[in-house]
Amino acid sequence: MSSAGPSTSYNCISLGLWPDWWRKASSQAAEEAELQSVHANGCWHLGEDISPLVEKIDDPNMANDKDLLQVVRLLDDACREAGFFYVKGHGIAEPLMKEVRDVTHKFFQLPYEEKLKIKMTPQNGYRGYQRLGENITNGKPDMQEAIDLIAEKKKRHSIMRLLNLVNMEILPHQWKELICDLSRKIMQGIALALGGPVDAFEGRTAGDPFWVCRLIGYPVSTDILEEHRTDTGCGAHTDYGLLTLVNQDDDICALEVKNQSGEWIYAKPIPGTFVCNIGDMLKVWSNGIYQPTLHRVVNNSPRYRVSVAFFYESNFDAAIEPVEFCRERTGGVAKYEKVVYGEHLIKKVLNNFIK
Numbered sequence: 001m002s003s004a005g006p007s008t009s010y011n012c013i014s015l016g017l018w019p020d021w022w023r024k025a026s027s028q029a030a031e032e033a034e035l036q037s038v039h040a041n042g043c044w045h046l047g048e049d050i051s052p053l054v055e056k057i058d059d060p061n062m063a064n065d066k067d068l069l070q071v072v073r074l075l076d077d078a079c080r081e082a083g084f085f086y087v088k089g090h091g092i093a094e095p096l097m098k099e100v101r102d103v104t105h106k107f108f109q110l111p112y113e114e115k116l117k118i119k120m121t122p123q124n125g126y127r128g129y130q131r132l133g134e135n136i137t138n139g140k141p142d143m144q145e146a147i148d149l150i151a152e153k154k155k156r157h158s159i160m161r162l163l164n165l166v167n168m169e170i171l172p173h174q175w176k177e178l179i180c181d182l183s184r185k186i187m188q189g190i191a192l193a194l195g196g197p198v199d200a201f202e203g204r205t206a207g208d209p210f211w212v213c214r215l216i217g218y219p220v221s222t223d224i225l226e227e228h229r230t231d232t233g234c235g236a237h238t239d240y241g242l243l244t245l246v247n248q249d250d251d252i253c254a255l256e257v258k259n260q261s262g263e264w265i266y267a268k269p270i271p272g273t274f275v276c277n278i279g280d281m282l283k284v285w286s287n288g289i290y291q292p293t294l295h296r297v298v299n300n301s302p303r304y305r306v307s308v309a310f311f312y313e314s315n316f317d318a319a320i321e322p323v324e325f326c327r328e329r330t331g332g333v334a335k336y337e338k339v340v341y342g343e344h345l346i347k348k349v350l351n352n353f354i355k
């Protein structure tokens with residue numbers, strides 16, 4: 001989940017370092033040439049194959065696996081230099097990724113009254129449908145509608161029960177399991193990349209990860225009444241958890257990431273990949289070795305865009321603080337105070353919706 005403004009969560013802040021190739025990309029053509037040359041150099045930022053990690057991370061001999069260790073090194077580069085990266089070879093079939101986006105499009109095409117049947121309320125734990133402009137970032141309504149599916153802690157707030165009211169299962173059943181498992185594996189890789197044990201995020205840190213799956217629809221701006229329109233589908237923010245995976249429409253550029261020169265550049269869709277970015281909890285935990293990166297969404301295209309973002313978080317009640325082995329690598333002093341993830345989340349969520 002992300003956070004707004006100089007704070008953090010559904011919308012937030014903090015800049016990652018960007019490699020030169022990323023900084024230079026300005027025109028579409030220059031961008032493409034640049035991306036290709038970086039890809040040719042085997043740069044992991046552009047969808048290097050993470051299958052060695054996905055397939056072998058649970059193998060007791062994984063520490064000797066050269067291919068896996070190479071993915072870990074590239075993951076370290078990506079987290080240090082950009083805070084944003086694409087993954088392919090992740091094991092989730094492209095048709096399933098498309099099906100998830102298709103059902104999301106289908107839901108948002110329903111009449112407004114139908115969508116309201118699963119309206120988000122405090123009583124259902126802030127799960128459900130949010131109308132256009134209901135989510136706010138940096139004090140401004142976002143030009144998006146969305147559905148939040150959130151990890152269940154109390155069955156009576158089940159979003160699935162609500163969804164039955166419109167006789168519709170929003171996402172294929174296996175989606176949550178697959179994406180949660182993939183997130184856990186990438187986090188295992190990140191633990192190794194930071195020089196920690198593979199299970200560093202297990203147990204009290206993220207052994208029972210809280211998660212939010214957010215289905216987001218960004219209308220064409222000219223379809224929005226002028227008096228309701230703002231210029232962003234999702235205002236500039238960083239995400240407030242550990243890791244976010246975004247399954248975005250293949251053919252619309254709208255997700256923008258701020259580079260070190262202060263320019264907004266597209267995280268262009270690359271079919272079959274997830275765009276991943278790290279969040280605020282990882283910054284605290286790593287004592288700033290990895291920094292989340294400011295991003296936003298602007299849909300200037302003539303088409304309705306959807307994305308399905310999976311926010312993989314720590315345990316809801318985890319007290320996140322700089323871990324010792326990261327402190328040792330950064331001068332021995334904790335740069336960030338302890339944060340209880342769930343408290344942080346609630347504070348942000350309450351600030352992020354129009355009352």
Ligand SMILES: O=C(O)CCC(=O)C(=O)O
Binds near residue numbers: 239246248
């Ligand atoms: O729609 C996207 O591509 C990203 C959405 C996002 O950044 C967010 O919801 O935090």
